[in-house]
Amino acid sequence: VGCDRSKNLVDICGEKNFQAFxxxxxxxxxxxxxxxACISIAVIHHFSTAERRLATIRELVRLLRPGxxxxxxxxxxxxxxxxxKSKYLxxxxxxxxxxxxxxxxxxxxxxxxxxxGSSSQDAACSSQLLxxxxxxxxxxxxxxxxxxxxHTNRTSFHSQDLLVPWHLKGGPKKKGGSTDTVLFPxxxxxxxxxxxxxxxxxxxxxxxELEATCRSLDGVRVQxxxxxxxxxxxxxxxx
Numbered sequence: 001v002g003c004d005r006s007k008n009l010v011d012i013c014g015e016k017n018f019q020a021f022x023x024x025x026x027x028x029x030x031x032x033x034x035x036x037a038c039i040s041i042a043v044i045h046h047f048s049t050a051e052r053r054l055a056t057i058r059e060l061v062r063l064l065r066p067g068x069x070x071x072x073x074x075x076x077x078x079x080x081x082x083x084x085k086s087k088y089l090x091x092x093x094x095x096x097x098x099x100x101x102x103x104x105x106x107x108x109x110x111x112x113x114x115x116x117g118s119s120s121q122d123a124a125c126s127s128q129l130l131x132x133x134x135x136x137x138x139x140x141x142x143x144x145x146x147x148x149x150x151h152t153n154r155t156s157f158h159s160q161d162l163l164v165p166w167h168l169k170g171g172p173k174k175k176g177g178s179t180d181t182v183l184f185p186x187x188x189x190x191x192x193x194x195x196x197x198x199x200x201x202x203x204x205x206x207x208x209e210l211e212a213t214c215r216s217l218d219g220v221r222v223q224x225x226x227x228x229x230x231x232x233x234x235x236x237x238x239x
Contacts, residue, residue, distance in 0.1 A: 077160055
């Protein structure tokens with residue numbers, strides 16, 4: 001059974017005869033202890049505070065039966081790890097691509113106060129988790145003001161908290177004249193035409209951060225922690 005915040009994506013699953021429903025990862029309408037396994041891929045890095053990211057993992061653990069396991073993937077700050085560039089960096093498009101030029105600058109976006117659940121303690125919480133993991137390899141620069149940097153696609157990250165451009169492109173027309181809405185990453189081959197640009201929030205994780213967050217929960221054992229093509233990954237077990 002799958003779930004997603006996007007009704008359009010859930011509808012696609014339904015068209016393919018898969019079971020899926022719309023929900024929020026902070027409150028999944030499934031009974032506690034009813035799942036043998038849970039998978040969270042590229043979700044938790046979209047939550048805006050350390051408190052909410054931790055709550056999302058706690059909700060994932062709630063769904064598991066004792067002995068059940070969960071696999072979590074989040075985007076890594078380190079897109080070049082052990083002298084190997086990630087697939088994300090390797091697929092970099094030519095610097096003269098006009099799409100890439102759109103992805104620079106700063107966005108006026110408050111770091112706290114505007115998003116539910118944010119607080120002045122979140123930065124301290126995140127820093128403490130990193131300290132507990134005894135990791136010194138993350139060179140993220142703290143955001144000094146209320147603006148988030150806008151990431152340039154297919155480049156290395158210079159901030160843990162940022163906005164990633166996403167281009168909206170009209171798809172093929174359905175019967176009746178309505179138009180499907182299709183999203184393509186900025187700079188992708190599918191996004192050749194200029195189109196509205198939206199900015200999605202990301203918190204990219206430093207080495208050890210996801211594992212430390214998982215270990216801060218009671219009744220959980222981290223079975224495995226690893227790096228996979230620009231992502232930090234954890235397999236955890238509910239005790």
